[in-house]
Amino acid sequence: MPKSRLLTRAFFDRSVHAVAPDLIGAALLVDGVGGTIVEVEAYDHEDPAAHGFGGRTSRNAAMFGPPGHAYVYLIYGLYWCLNFVCEGEGVASAVLIRALAPTAGSALMQARRGMHEPRLLCAGPGRLCQALGVTRAHDGLALDAPPFRLQARSGKIQIAVGRRIGITKAADKPWRYGVAGSPFLSRPFRA
DNA sequence: CAGTGGATGCTCT
DNA sequence: GAGCATCCACTGT
Numbered sequence: 625m626p627k628s629r630l631l632t633r634a635f636f637d638r639s640v641h642a643v644a645p646d647l648i649g650a651a652l653l654v655d656g657v658g659g660t661i662v663e664v665e666a667y668d669h670e671d672p673a674a675h676g677f678g679g680r681t682s683r684n685a686a687m688f689g690p691p692g693h694a695y696v697y698l699i700y701g702l703y704w705c706l707n708f709v710c711e712g713e714g715v716a717s718a719v720l721i722r723a724l725a726p727t728a729g730s731a732l733m734q735a736r737r738g739m740h741e742p743r744l745l746c747a748g749p750g751r752l753c754q755a756l757g758v759t760r761a762h763d764g765l766a767l768d769a770p771p772f773r774l775q776a777r778s779g780k781i782q783i784a785v786g787r788r789i790g791i792t793k794a795a796d797k798p799w800r801y802g803v804a805g806s807p808f809l810s811r812p813f814r815a
Numbered sequence: 816c817a818g819t820g821g822a823t824g825c826t827c828t
Numbered sequence: 829g830a831g832c833a834t835c836c837a838c839t840g841t
Contacts, residue, residue: 665833673833683826701824703834720833750834790833810834 631767631774633692640666640710640717645785645801647708647719649777654756655770657729659746663722663802663809665788667707669715672793676716686764687716694772696753696763703750706758708767722749722789722800725808748810784813 631650636643644666652658667674675684675697686695687709695707695718707718724746726733733745733755746752753759767774784804787795789811804813 667833675833678827681827697833698825700822700832700834702822705833707833722833748834754835788833792832 628778629776631692631776633690633766633768635776636691636708636710636767637712638710640668640719641799643708643710644719644799645783646777647721648783648801648803649779649781651727651773651775652721652724652756653728653773654758654762656773657732658756659724659726659728659808661721661723662725662806663800665720665722665801666717666799667720668717668799669711671717671797673788673791673795673797674716674718676718680716684716687718688714689764692767694758694762694765694767696758696760698760699750704753704759705749706753706756706762720749721752723747723802723806723808723810724752724755725803725806726755743807747808751810786813 644664647661647664650661652661676687680688683697690713691709693709695709696704699705706721709718711717726745734740737755746755784802785798786800788800802809
């Protein structure tokens with residue numbers, strides 16, 4: 625087994641704009657199922673597009689909790705989205721996990737998704753939560769303990785930057801990060 | 816390929 | 829009651 629550094633709270637207790645690109649290439653497993661993170665977006669506490677911007681509510685409570693924990697919410701009444709809480713407790717900044725390159729548990733992911741094309745198993749925030757079985761039950765859970773397992777990126781990689789997807793407020797901010805050439809992105813990065 | 820619209824339900828105003 | 833950090837099926841080139 626190659627040695628691997630697990631991501632703990634200290635990793636997330638930094639600016640969300642530093643954490644987000646550092647998550648590209650990291651391994652994310654939930655109950656042993658998952659893959660390599662290839663796309664994320666940063667949402668900071670002064671960001672009108674961020675759920676925590678308007679203050680604490682019952683939905684976004686986990687965003688105001690300690691760093692290194694999950695914030696999971698339901699979007700469009702249909703799909704779950706997984707975030708990693710960053711910066712200090714009470715700051716309400718988080719990284720949205722948008723796409724993985726599947727590496728573990730593909731059969732289970734295919735069954736959960738009801739489809740078989742590897743490229744689309746985890747290509748999008750809703751899709752990857754469906755594939756990994758992430759639901760409201762994971763909201764507020766620590767990321768350095770089961771069912772989560774997060775391993776730091778080992779090698780050096782080239783990280784692409786672009787505008788965030790699917791939002792109307794602060795849509796011009798270049799806070800989307802990813803692996804430019806990956807076939808597992810929710811959408812390609814513009815050249 | 817690109818573009819459009821429906822599904823579906825929770826949260827906040 | 830409006831809006832939503834989405835996805836899929838379907839249309840038309």
